[in-house]
Amino acid sequence: MSQPILYSLRRCPYAMRARIALLLARQTVKLRDVVMKNIPAELLAASPKGTVPVLVFEDSRVIDESLDIMLWALQQNDPNDLLNSKRPDALASMLAIIKRNDMEFVDALEKYKTAARYHDSAEKTYRQQCEDLISPLEQSLGKNDYLMGARPTLADYALLPFLRQFSRVDRKWFINAPYPNLHRWLNTHYQNPIYSIAMTQYPQWADSHQEFLFGGG
Known part of the structure; x- marks a missing residue:
């Protein structure tokens, strides 16, 4: 085939x-x-x-x-x-995380990117909207290496491209932003040959x- x-x-x-x-x-x-x-x-x-x-x-x-x-x-x-097949509720939990990203974070991220591109005064407002949505992820990553535990799952790889974009809108700001766990998580992914x-x-x-x-x- x-x-x-x-x-x-x-x-x-x-x-x-x-x-x-x-x-x-x-x-x-x-x-x-x-x-x-x-x-x-x-x-x-x-x-x-x-x-x-x-x-x-x-x-x-x-x-x-x-x-x-x-x-x-x-x-x-x-x-x-990555689908965590041994946990019957795992996929539903992953999909809930991904849905929040796709329905809420992506919208805020697009507004943040556009505002930054055109030097709009609302840039910080939209960035704060993004921060409100990544704060729970930062907290989760403070407890575990990945979003749902000690190893990566579908949720990690589904969110990676968008969190990568967020980190690159204003790199200087992000380097100094109080998200050490997210920094570590992103760097771990970047170092993966995949x-x-x-x-x-x-x-x-x-x-x-x-x-x-x-x-x-």
Whole structure:
């Protein structure tokens, strides 16, 4: 069977989620790195909303939500037990953390990023909204190495791309911000070879029409 096609964008946090999960699940895909200003017709045909990531299977089945791609990959193979299969309530707890991130933190983060970009006077207000949402995470990381315990889970990898973005909006401020546990958590992820592989830059599909095998064992 042919490998699925993953339409991705290197710096998109949602696409980053999908790539990390595929690597951790050792699932091979054919990666097409796209430019959102020049969305391929093939991507639009598969998913008219025109965002990444999009995973397209040989039988024309499509998964076009990042969390669904993560879950699909880990349901195929979860060698590190990121779904914490021995705890029946674990997945619900992870999904609750991820939902809060996606529904609340991402909105505040986008406002913070925009305000910082345009030197808007509301920048600190939006940053404080973000801080209100990461404070519980900082507290959790003060008790455990990862968000749900001594080892990483789906929740850690689902939130990583967005917390990474938050840390980079104003790097000087963040370096001195009172979030030592979040600093440690981010650095631990950055030092994981999976992160470097997930962030590898590939030639853009629009220019080369080249596919690259990505993931696998």
